[in-house]
Amino acid sequence: QVQLVESGGGLVQDGGSLRLSCAVSDRTIGRYVMGWSRQAPGKEREFVAAISWSAGNIYYSDSVKGRFTISRDNAANTVYLQMNSLKPEDTAVYYCAAGARIAPMTLGVAREYDYWGQGTQVTVSS
Numbered sequence: 001q002v003q004l005v006e007s008g009g010g011l012v013q014d015g016g017s018l019r020l021s022c023a024v025s026d027r028t029i030g031r032y033v034m035g036w037s038r039q040a041p042g043k044e045r046e047f048v049a050a051i052s053w054s055a056g057n058i059y060y061s062d063s064v065k066g067r068f069t070i071s072r073d074n075a076a077n078t079v080y081l082q083m084n085s086l087k088p089e090d091t092a093v094y095y096c097a098a099g100a101r102i103a104p105m106t107l108g109v110a111r112e113y114d115y116w117g118q119g120t121q122v123t124v125s126s
Helices: none
Strands: 004-007 010-013 018-024 033-039 046-051 058-060 068-073 078-083 092-099 120-125
Touching (some): 018 092, 046 068, 046 078
């Protein structure tokens, strides 16, 4: 049973920064593709970033490209999402995801992932 626990969310000003962390219970985190998705009330779910087991393949949605950076530390069983230049439209619950069998061309497809965290709230004030 794989458990994902997000942390690092909070309230920030327009233009501010946050770093989200996702701790993975499985010691074999290196076998998984890791990613981040977000959902705001009344809006569709959006997969924003993903990183392959070797970090050789990385995905970003157009809405966050150039502002967010995903990284992973397999030895620490942790994946990160550094969020810079935050905007009010980034306000959402952010969910960590893990998948064991995801092709490089589908890194940004949420339904390909097997495990999900409980989410952490990010609020950006205008």
